[in-house]
Amino acid sequence: MNMDRLDWLVGQGTPLQGELDIPGDKSVSHRAVMLAAIADGTSRVQGFLEGEDTRSTAAIFGQLGVRIEAPSASVRVVHGVGLEGLRAAPDDLDCGNAGTGMRLLAGLLAGQRFDSVLVGDASLSRRPMARVIDPLRRMGARIDAREGGLPPLRIIGNNVLQGIDFKLPVASAQVKSAVLLAGLYATGETRVLEPHPTRDYTERMLSAFGWPIRFSPGVAQLSGGHRLRGTDVDVPADFSSAAFFLVAASLVPGSDLLLRRVGMNPRRTGLLEALRLMGADIQALSPGEQGGEPVADLRVRHARLRGIEVPEHLVPDMIDEFPALFVAAALAEGRTVVRGAAELRVKESDRIAVTAAALQALGARVLETPDGAVIDGGPLHGGTVDSHGDHRVAMSLAIAAQLAGGEVRIGDCANVATSFPGFDSLARSAGFGLRTPEANG
Ligand code: S3P
Secondary structure, three states: OOOOOOOEEEEOOOOOEEEEEOOEOHHHHHHHHHHHHOOEEEEEEEOOOOOHHHHHHHHHHHHOOOEEEOOOOOEEEEEEEOOOOOOOOOOOEEOOOOHHHHHHHHHHHHOOOOOEEEEOOOOHHHOOOHHHHHHHHHOOOEEEEEOOOEEEEEEEOOOOOEOOEEEOOOOOHHHHHHHHHHHHOOEOEEEEEOOOOOOOHHHHHHHHOOOOEEEEOOEEEEEOOOOOEOOOEEOOEOHHHHHHHHHHHHHOOOOEEEEEEEEOOOOOOHHHHHHHHOOOEEEEEEEEEEOOEEEEEEEEEOOOOEOOEOOHHHHHHHHHHHHHHHHHHHOOEOEEEEOOOHHHHHOOOOHHHHHHHHHHHOOOEEEEEOOEEEEEOOOOOOEEEEOOOOHHHHHHHHHHHHHOOOOEEEEOOHHHHHOOOOHHHHHHHHOOEEEOOOOOO
């Protein structure tokens, strides 16, 4: 949890150039540690994201009795304790800022013989948990939350869980994953149906760890009573972190960047399609596979972007990329319309309101709608804006500042370390004009 207040001062830099290594995928890193912890035998996780979110998850498994070594940066060796080997932690389990951590752990801990309490920071404590509590209760779990289904979550152990046939009301990989993880401990079949396919890392990784699971876009099915086998995981670079550089290099004239070995799971790359519809010049080179995931080197060069109507079917595949898309739209030619993205209002911040307000403060014409925004491209000026402690909003505003007519002070940026530690120095090395003023801390 970040107690320090960190502001950035960001102004125009130089064209973005060079080859960048983006840190490991957050979703994959969380899941790798979780499954390795309850597997039989040892797993080596390479490319592990050294972010606060994923470190919180690793620390929680330490509290639950799992030995996890960190022989070098971005590597974790997890000594799995088997499906029934976790033990009660004397203290609360702090998920920090991580919705993925809390929701997936709720599913996994619902099947244990002991009680647990999951807590989070101020942002996470405002995020809806009823979406996982409801299906887990239907499976037989006992979970108490604060009024309105908010954290902390008290998970009472020693229940017999039954498999469930669950139709997700909202497209959410976190809810799907929570139900599947509880399903490992349940009797009978668990089946999850999605209104739109979401990222399938839990399914792919369960399969890689040897658990029989059937899945195809929009449906996943498994039954209890099997075991997980320790497996090495090679985590690809996080597409959502690469996204900031895809947008920035598209916008800043003269840019030509190469982002190496980026995860290209189709349930994550919606922004690539949206940017290409806007006229972006992004090539996926040397396609390959890493840790069972498609990867590619992404070469992005400056291009003139035009406003678009973002196709609604792309929304779940780019759900984390809207703050960056809003910035691209604010600097594109013409109008961009986003619809069907109400989920943005319950992310680390209300991303529609927070991003719109910040861009408006820089002179952008952004009209909020209940489930999206209408954005008319035009010039931006300098000013003072607030990221409201939302990592993706902070990084997106740093992109906007590359094109603004004056310096931009971005408030409350410390949480960037939750998903993208070292963003500021990597961005500077690529050409961003970004500094942290003395007065911070
Ligand atoms: C995630 C799923 C998405 C995404 C989040 C990570 C995951 O959330 O926004 O950053 O790792 O499963 P929802 O599943 O709630 O849409």
